[in-house]
Each structure stands twice: as C-alpha cells, then as structure tokens.
Amino acid sequence: EIVMTQSPATLSVSPGERATLSCRASQSVSSNLAWYQQKPGQAPRLLIYGASTRATGIPARFSGSGSGTEFTLTISSLQSEDFAVYYCQQYNNWPPVTFGGGTKVEIK
Amino acid sequence: QVQLVESGGGVVQPGGSLRLSCAASGFTFSSYGMHWVRQAPGKGLEWVAFIRYDGSNKYYADSVKGRFTISRDNSKNTLYLQMNSLRAEDTAVYYCAKVMSSTSCPQWWGQGTLVTVSS
Numbered sequence: 333e334i335v336m337t338q339s340p341a342t343l344s345v346s347p348g349e350r351a352t353l354s355c356r357a358s359q360s361v362s363s364n365l366a367w368y369q370q371k372p373g374q375a376p377r378l379l380i381y382g383a384s385t386r387a388t389g390i391p392a393r394f395s396g397s398g399s400g401t402e403f404t405l406t407i408s409s410l411q412s413e414d415f416a417v418y419y420c421q422q423y424n425n426w427p428p429v430t431f432g433g434g435t436k437v438e439i440k
Numbered sequence: 441q442v443q444l445v446e447s448g449g450g451v452v453q454p455g456g457s458l459r460l461s462c463a464a465s466g467f468t469f470s471s472y473g474m475h476w477v478r479q480a481p482g483k484g485l486e487w488v489a490f491i492r493y494d495g496s497n498k499y500y501a502d503s504v505k506g507r508f509t510i511s512r513d514n515s516k517n518t519l520y521l522q523m524n525s526l527r528a529e530d531t532a533v534y535y536c537a538k539v540m541s542s543t544s545c546p547q548w549w550g551q552g553t554l555v556t557v558s559s
Contacts, residue, residue, distance in 0.1 A: 366545050368485075375535055375549040376485065387547070419485055423544045427499040429475070429487040 338432035344440040351407040355420035364424035442466040442548040449553030462519040462536030470514035478532035
C-alpha cells in the first residue's frame with residue numbers, strides 16, 4: 333500500500349498571501365496524483381488531477397506540481413473561501429486508493 | 441450537471457447491517473466506475489470500495505473486506521453498499537464518488553450519508 337504523507341498538518345496564512353502544501357508518496361505514483369479541498373460539512377471537491385491539471389471551474393490561483401514521490405499544491409493569493417482542509421490522493425497503484433492525512437489552511 | 445445523492449445512513453447496533461444507496465444523475469452512469477469513500481468524525485478520508493462501470497470487478501479496503509459488498513444497478517442509475525457485521529470503527533460519513541474518464545480518480549462526490557454504529 334502506498335502511504336501518502338502531507339505537510340504541514342496546519343498552515344496559518346494571511347489573506348492575499350501564498351500557501352504551499354506538500355505531499356509525499358512512499359513510492360512513485362508517476363503523475364497520478366489528485367488534490368481535493370474540503371470545507372466543514374461539505375464533500376471533498378476535486379481541484380487538481382494528473383498532478384498539475386486543474387479540474388473544471390477551479391480558479392487559476394490553484395496550481396499543482398511534481399511527479400514521482402514529491403508533489404506541491406500552491407495557492408497563489410489566498411481568498412477567504414480558500415480556508416479549508418486539503419487532501420492529496422494517489423490513484424496510480426491501487427487498490428487501495430490512498431489519501432494523505434490532510435493539511436488545514438487557517439487564517440493567520 | 442452531475443448529481444450523486446446518498447441515502448440509507450442511520451444508527452445501527454454493533455453487529456448489525458445497513459444498505460447505503462447512491463442515486464446518480466446528469467451523466468451516463470453505466471459508463472463510469474464508482475467509489476465509496478468514508479470519513480470518520482473529525483478524521484481524514486478513507487477509501488472503502490470500488491466497482492467497475494459494468495460491475496465486473498470490485499475492490500475493497502482490507503478494513504471492510506468480507507463484511508461490505510459494493511454493487512450497482514445500471515438500469516436504476518444506483519450504486520449500493522451493503523454493510524454487515526458493523527463495528528464502532530465503521531462510524532463515518534459515507535460518500536459515493538464518480539471517477540474521471542479513463543482513470544480511477546474520484547471526480548464528483550455526493551454530499552454523504554452518516555452511519556453511526558453504537559449500542
């Protein structure tokens with residue numbers, strides 16, 4: 333089973349600042365990596381797939397990069413609606429599909 | 441647009457059973473694989489099961505293998521999760537999710553249904 337590790341667990345950022353979230357896989361997942369955003373009481377929403385492709389309707393301030401075992405989600409200028417929990421997930425070697433533990437982006 | 445609506449959650453005693461449903465609309469249900477993913481209160485996301493578009497292959501997390509069964513009825517555009525021998529650790533919000541074309545990546549998610557296993 334591929335283990336996904338996200339860091340940091342919590343990121344405190346001021347509105348308008350840049351946020352950088354990391355995700356590491358225990359073995360290569362090629363570019364088969366997705367990022368999700370989840371707000372309290374809501375379902376996860378797909379932001380990025382294929383490590384760097386924005387999903388439909390996702391603003392350009394969200395970008396993904398990386399391949400193999402190291403991945404990054406960058407939010408270029410945080411808006412109030414971006415404060416949420418973010419999960420990475422690999423779909424390269426499955427089953428099982430595996431998720432990271434999440435990074436909570438909170439207001440500084 | 442894609443809509444996934446889960447139902448069937450509730451409170452059940454340990455050892456009991458429950459069947460969840462996921463009604464799909466807004467896309468050709470019979471063309472896409474589907475996942476069940478759960479989230480325990482205050483915790484992260486855990487994949488539960490997957491079924492191919494035609495039901496020919498099914499996969500399960502080790503934590504539910506032998507107790508849960510995923511199935512689908514393409515004539516009714518509905519996905520199911522039969523849960524038997526429920527344990528306290530199965531308490532979670534259960535989400536169904538449609539995959540993206542040609543991948544196993546969960547793309548669209550329902551709003552979830554809460555299952556509570558408690559005596």
